[in-house]
Amino acid sequence: MTMPFDPQAAANAALAEVLASQWQGVPAVVLRSPPGAGKTGVAQRVALQSASMLGQRCMVVTQTNEQAFDLTRRLAANALSMPIHLFARRGLNLPDDVMRLPNLVVVNDIANLPNHPSITIGNAAKWSWIATTEPRFDLQVVDEAFQLPDYRFQLISNLAPRHVLIGDPGQIDPFVNCEIERWRCDPAEADSELAQELVASINRLLLRGALMSDDGNVSQVTPDKIGVVCAHVSQVNAVRERLGPGLSDVFVETANRFQGIERSFMFVHHPLSGRADATAFHLDAGRLCVMLSRHRIGCWIFGRHGIGEQLMRFAPVGDRALGIDDDPEYRGWRAHLTLMASLARTGRMYPAVNGLSPSPAAAAGR
């Protein structure tokens, strides 16, 4: 019987994990949390643990002065009456109730920042202009971290060697008051979860200790009989770094470099997996053909759910070169559609063993 979901227990478990990560000295923790789940409470507890139990200098970063005041009020009510430092610009008008906090210490400049185990709260803008090039704290907690653009995080990130970033990626994106298209980068092509699923499946294949017959020669399935093909070098690296020494004979390469090479068993990282778009590179029929034709006995294709929907949403750009009627992008699209339809029709699509979350396209429900 399925147990009912207990949100409080889930929240407690997440908090315990975040707190424990600080004892393990994990360099960075990112906590994604929906509205009302108690993010600021987590920031409060992590900061208190850091200063009181771990003997660390903890800096807390907020996005606005109001958030800093709010967190100051919460932290100032700590059971130990530990002083709470508020790093703010000289002349900033503090709310009366904050001014009256008996254990509030207002710090205006770097010289007065505490050097002992403590908690110091400030907004990101104030932290970013601090005149130092060296870390001044042991832990940096960023509240509402998804409101902080990366270039502003970069300005404060070297103030501490370890980070806890807490926020909700589903709320308003940070506002940047200029055009930043130049720095827009493609979504990260390496899918670590998919790579992990792929490697786990290779292990499962080898664990069965099966025998194979290739051209009449019977032999055991060993790592050197297995290949993994991906579209991008980053995906290749993601798989390689998970193989471990026992699987070092598994050949992992991009489709371009796999041309002319065969393996008895092939594991294919679907070129469109995890992408929100379908570019000519990833649709290329030639690339797909290479990936699907390296195996001699068996081939498994790994990808996030939603590839079919992604293909149906595809709209070709329609750029034509002068005098050339051939459309490789369209041909590739048709090839991918044919592949997916064939796999679905013959019942050869299975859910991942370790349970991967859907691609952005599927998650958006489009």
Next chain:
Amino acid sequence: MADFIHVAARLRALQRGQAVPIVSQRQIVIQPHARILTLLAMAGEDTSVHAAALGRFGHPPEINVVADPRRRDDQYALLRWLLPFFEAYYAECLAAGTFPQIWVSSAGALGHLDTLADRLRFTDEDDIKRLGSLWTYAGERSPIAGQQALISATTALRAHYATGQQEAEDEHLGSLLTWIEPPAGRDIFAAVATAEAQPMAVKTDPRFDRNTLQPAIEDYNQARSSNASASVLAFHHARIQQLLEGVIRPIYAATQQAMSLLSAARWHHNAALDALADQEAREFERFMTARALGFHLPYRDSPKAGAIKIVARERSVSNVDAGQLRHDRAARERGVVSGSVLRAQLVDIREEKIRPRLFEYELVLSSHQNSLHLRTGDELWTLDDPKLAVRIDEVERRGPFTWITGTVLHGKNAVKRMSPGGTLDFGPKAPNWQGIGNELDQMSIRLTNAPWTHSDTMPPAAPVNRPMPTDLLAAVENLA
């Protein structure tokens, strides 16, 4: 989305069948020595240059056409032809302490030049790389608010006029010019439809490509393959040249026409542009000095460089806005309508003695604006003399008026000489272009040591050398 004033102007233009001016002051710096650069790309070869027309305002163009830009040697020959023009122009501007300005027809042409510059910088040929580097100055400046280095004629015209068509349609320079100077006695839409038939960006018409240009290029390539004589090749080349000149000359002429319209005496001087021209000259000098010192322009910015450039862009936006609000009447009125400018009557001045010879002043203001962007704690500056800065202490709506009280932070002496009844305009602090440099220097120091979060290596976990409580959650809860 267009602001209210812009929408009203467009409706007026539609009603009249002619574009209406939306400002009275010039919105861009027009360098007297500006160069007009018109490029055509081959269909399907987005970073090619099939034809180039280059000249100065009031002068006919020098034109160069390559028969088939897919032939790398021929393409490079055209680019090599362009290089000395820009090398000389940039040197001339550097020596004069000013900045170069390149005019192109439209935003599409601007984007094409920007992309070309990026590509050319990474070729194997030093002179081609050099052309790419020089064009990169213009390309890198183009997205920065207030820049004057690379001007799109359509963008410049749209800053001065509103037409009665959709904004995207204004990107066709011929269409836009027709709205501004419609032919007498003709329906504006019919005239615009005629104008739109002429390509005005970097691409040629697909029907022209299929029916005329492609056969001409095929013939040329066949002649080459069959080792035809030089005169035969010249004939085919001349044929392609004539075809493309028929496309490129009107684009060049239209860009000239745009410059002519914007140089007219009807546009009053805009003091905000003086600071922008100075800033542009500083940026140009900095760019050329870096090139002379051998600093190369990377294809991708490092995290540090990216962060510094984003902050520079942000500061430029706020500086340009602050300058426009002070000097540009149209921008000021738009600000009043949108609420980013506080236009208020001075109701009262309250003086409080803090100690001997130290007084604090509070201003009481009232405004009948409907959508003010004000919060307590905001710092506002007067946009005209006398220079005052006020920190907003209270904002209250009473009937049709908004009452604002604020403490004077700067300009107390001026306040002493003021009396209630006058109207003041408040907005952001005055632009500080020099300040951007200081701020970026400070950023650079701040980022001396790259954080590991923006590098390729993650440090290992460093467990704490203390025993963790068995019930950690309870232990931490006891602290809260």
